[in-house]
Amino acid sequence: MQLATLYKEHIILLKIHYENTLNILKEKGLALDAILIHSGSESYYFADDNHIAFRSVPHFTHWLPLEGPDHFLLFQPGKNLRLFRYVPKDFWYEIPKDNLNHYLDQFELIEVNKVSQVQNYLPNLSKTAYIGNNPKLVQEWGVSEDLVQPKMLMARLDFARAKKTPYEVACLKLANERASHGHRRAMEGFNNGLSERHIHRDYLNAIDATEYETPYTNIVALNEKASVLHYQQKRGNEATFGNLLLIDAGAKTFGYCSDITRTYLRQGADPLFEELLNKMEILQKALVAKVKVGLSYIEIHRSTHQGVAEILSDLGLIKLSAAEIFERQFTHPFFPHGIGHLLGIQVHDVSGHVADEEGTPAPPPAEYPFLRFTRNIEKGQVFTIEPGFYFIPMLLEPYRNSSDQALFDWKTIDRLTPLGGIRIEDNIHVTDEGPENLTRAVL
Ligand SMILES: [Mn+2]
Structure with a gap:
């Protein structure tokens, strides 16, 4: 229409x-x-x-x-x-x-x-x-x-406002399409070894926007900077050659925002990190597939921790079963943020933390303080699904110095830390038939 x-x-x-x-x-x-x-x-x-x-x-x-x-x-x-x-x-x-x-x-x-x-x-x-x-x-x-x-x-x-009208969904689709041009250009720039600054400018050119017209400040992070969740700087030519790019960038169309993250790894950079990236890609798609009317969004967040626990166990980064890693919350330093948020006119759209139209507070569970959306999934909602996996020295430090230190493979963790981390983020529209992925439709 x-x-x-x-x-x-x-x-x-x-x-x-x-x-x-x-x-x-x-x-x-x-x-x-x-x-x-x-x-x-x-x-x-x-x-x-x-x-x-x-x-x-x-x-x-x-x-x-x-x-x-x-x-x-x-x-x-x-x-x-x-x-x-x-x-x-x-x-x-x-x-x-x-x-x-x-x-x-x-x-x-x-x-x-x-x-x-x-x-x-x-x-x-x-x-x-x-x-x-x-x-x-x-x-x-x-x-x-x-x-x-x-x-x-x-x-x-x-x-x-959490539930979008068909017009709003159409605008969000256009915003995704607009951002997809920037993401494709960013990937090319990364392949050509460009700096963060250069990739950022190319992104803006590709979506034909000025800084002021983007929904939020682009995150363009090479290597270890990918582990800084809201990294705002853009290093120029002095930046080391990128083995990994994490780009979190959107676009606006008729006032509606897209919010997309992609992570690219240079071929041959590290085979284990490559395996980690593949597993995160599979996990992200599985989480999107779980989206269903009536399910609590908190459940998607919990599933993410279970998925990250499996990856930590499979790759031998923590020498415990996935169930034990999940139970003991050893996933928390590797995935410290929420699985996503409502999306619309505001990139973190309003009313993620209220239970009803009266505004009754619905704060996140104590173990997940950064989860931005705690409501049940309903038809017409649009939100992001953005699992991450990072090597953040500040968050790992307490475990390195704890009685659990022997459970972690620090040698491998230290080898992977200079590659920063991974985040993969799509924008999802909830329909009666299940999730409609507005991002993968165009990127
Ligand atoms: Mn986001």
Whole structure:
């Protein structure tokens, strides 16, 4: 189906969701007659007139991918959606012309040159909730303080965002396709022995984006830097020749993010590491295949630890059975992060740690503190599956100095440590028929 058609359907679904939410809130004693959503105000670096790269408020992007500060959307049940598009008369900057006609025709469009003009078109705001980053501005217009991001409203809107409409899934597919061009180029660059910096720039070129347009800062790690989970530097030509590349990089399309990681090993670098990489590839695919409506995502995370335990045992890195390695949590230093997270307008999308639309907390189990998503798997969710296996000296150190030290093959571990680690990450859409892998469809 065409994106424009899917978008129209998305708007209908979103309107129904907002209306239902207002009805429920009314029953619960919070009567609202409108919601004012702000794309956001710009913010500045401390003591500086340079502004911080702008990102729209995600609740605004949920309605439409119009970029830039100080646009407003007014939702009133049963009425047309009103979009206040901020088009300042400003000779310092160019006002970008968006090619968004098929989006904009869903709205009653009002263009303003000054933010303060929006107020002239607004109804009485005493029962209007505000979503945005500049409450002071709208309180001057009459929004009451307790209706700024009311918790009851936000919990319901955020909880629902885990489940994507067909339009959102289509955008996430496009974001995966866009990133796939960068990943292919990165692999070529690695094969040609390029530096982290060079691979990073080639990636941006291949997806045709600037730094500001990517969903998060690319992780481009050669060799031992692959074991730094959020490695942000990019080494230039002084970097040693790469025997391994870990690249964690995505792309954005119409405000929706992809988040993809691939690990490549130079042929002949180390036969045991090659075996490890193959086993992780098999494990990652097996974990994706487990995705099923009704299963708890925590179970996928637990299965990952069982899989990593098997690998540690098979390769003889720990001289115990897989069951014992799992039981004694010896997998934890090798796989210290969560198996994944919700994905959407935000790369770590909201509401991974809540049990219901009321916002009841659902924190991760004590043994898995970094797991970002604890809910049951439901149709329409999109999340990542990203198992990892790393040699992180800081995390291994306590075991090296413990009474269990003789269980580990330190000689081999030390040999593999300069290759850093492995992460393989795909974006998964849950359907009634099982997992739809949005990443492997294009990469
Ligand atoms: Mn991720």
